[in-house]
Amino acid sequence: MSSYRKSTGTSAGSDSDELLRRGPWTLEEDTLLIHCISRHGEGRWNLLAERSGLKRTGKSCRLRWLNYLKPDVKRGNISPQEQMLILELHSMLGNRWSKIAQHLPGRTDNEIKNYWRTRVQKQARHLKIDANSTAFQHIIRYFWIPRLLQKINETSSLSSSSSALHDSQNSTVDLNPQPYYSTSSSPPPAPPPLKLAGYQGSGSEHSTISCMSSSEFSGCQTSPFQNQNSTFQKDFCLETMANQGDFNNPVSDFRLEAENNNWVEYDFPADSMWNIDELWQFKT
DNA sequence: AAGATCGTCAACCGCCATTAA
DNA sequence: ATTAATGGCGGTTGACGATCT
Numbered sequence: 001m002s003s004y005r006k007s008t009g010t011s012a013g014s015d016s017d018e019l020l021r022r023g024p025w026t027l028e029e030d031t032l033l034i035h036c037i038s039r040h041g042e043g044r045w046n047l048l049a050e051r052s053g054l055k056r057t058g059k060s061c062r063l064r065w066l067n068y069l070k071p072d073v074k075r076g077n078i079s080p081q082e083q084m085l086i087l088e089l090h091s092m093l094g095n096r097w098s099k100i101a102q103h104l105p106g107r108t109d110n111e112i113k114n115y116w117r118t119r120v121q122k123q124a125r126h127l128k129i130d131a132n133s134t135a136f137q138h139i140i141r142y143f144w145i146p147r148l149l150q151k152i153n154e155t156s157s158l159s160s161s162s163s164a165l166h167d168s169q170n171s172t173v174d175l176n177p178q179p180y181y182s183t184s185s186s187p188p189p190a191p192p193p194l195k196l197a198g199y200q201g202s203g204s205e206h207s208t209i210s211c212m213s214s215s216e217f218s219g220c221q222t223s224p225f226q227n228q229n230s231t232f233q234k235d236f237c238l239e240t241m242a243n244q245g246d247f248n249n250p251v252s253d254f255r256l257e258a259e260n261n262n263w264v265e266y267d268f269p270a271d272s273m274w275n276i277d278e279l280w281q282f283k284t
Numbered sequence: 285a286a287g288a289t290c291g292t293c294a295a296c297c298g299c300c301a302t303t304a305a
Numbered sequence: 306a307t308t309a310a311t312g313g314c315g316g317t318t319g320a321c322g323a324t325c326t
Contacts, residue, residue, distance in 0.1 A: 024294070024320085046311070062312075063295065098314060113315070114293055122291085 021055045025064055029054055033061055034069055067108045074106025078115055080155070084148040086112055087120070087140050094132075 021029075036052035042065065045058030054061060067073065078086070082104055089100040097109035097116075104112065120140075124131035127139070 022296070044311085057296095058311075059297095059313095060295075067294075095315065109314075110294075117316095118292060 019055060020057060022060070025068075029056070030064070030069055033064060037065060037069075063110075067110050072106050073108060078107070078111075080148045080151045082107065084145055084152070086115065087145055087148075090116065090120075091137055091140065 025033075032052050032054055033048075036048055036054075040048060040051060045062040047058070049056050049058045049061045052061070056064075085104055086100060089103060093099050095113075095116075097113045101107055101109040101112050121131045123139075124133075124136050127136070129135050
């Protein structure tokens with residue numbers, strides 16, 4: 001644990017010899033902060049830092065509270081539903097992490113940002129393309145999201161078959177998605193194989209990667225999200241689906257693009273979250 | 285077994301917008 | 306109207322555990 005002299009950007013006292021702590025928070029510090037917030041509430045972070053007796057900046061206290069200590073902060077694996085939301089929202093909003101986080105209850109902008117950088121951008125690096133490029137957007141749209149949808153659908157089917165009381169219409173739980181396919185409870189048909197022959201590691205194990213066709217996408221009629229309180233979640237998928245420029249673009253065009261860019265030889269990494277075999281489950 | 289490399293994530297930094305004096 | 310304080314955001318760093326060589 002290190003400390004540093006308060007030197008910039010702060011109010012009176014910056015000339016004092018007071019040392020501020022930095023680095024990981026201790027249990028004692030967390031307890032102090034929680035106690036102080038329970039007494040005085042959130043906000044006025046500099047004042048709060050002073051009152052608490054913590055040798056931390058107000059900013060540091062705010063960050064610790066919002067990203068870690070706040071009771072509704074959700075931790076742990078990001079579900080396929082959440083992954084899909086992040087992908088969709090990022091395609092619409094770009095790197096506006098806080099805006100994206102607003103639509104994922106319990107997730108912080110920091111967590112989403114980390115997720116994007118460590119998981120999503122990694123895939124872009126493997127593909128040797130810019131994560132912000134149109135090409136990568138297409139990969140997300142035509143490969144990852146359809147696969148995530150299918151995964152969600154399968155999960156949802158499993159859970160519904162194990163629960164006779166399952167009623168998607170009445171669900172009010174946030175981020176409890178239902179399939180895009182409102183007219184059918186069955187999973188979408190297996191996407192047509194696309195000539196994207198990924199292979200892992202030594203090349204001993206090959207997999208063919210498929211994607212949902214644009215016509216399948218056009219069949220989407222309802223939001224996959226059951227959070228009836230969120231206008232955005234109800235509408236954004238519809239808006240996305242209605243995006244002429246994206247969804248009327250024939251997959252064959254993308255296939256051509258993929259071939260032209262040599263993505264057909266993409267060596268997919270064996271990653272737990274983004275393991276293509278695990279996620280897309282199409283093996284030859 | 286040990287060092288190197290990689291992946292994850294908490295925390296910090298700097299900038300900008302807003303608010304209060 | 307101006308200025309300083311504050312809060313919020315996105316980019317980046319660094320510690321640390323896991324995995325690889």
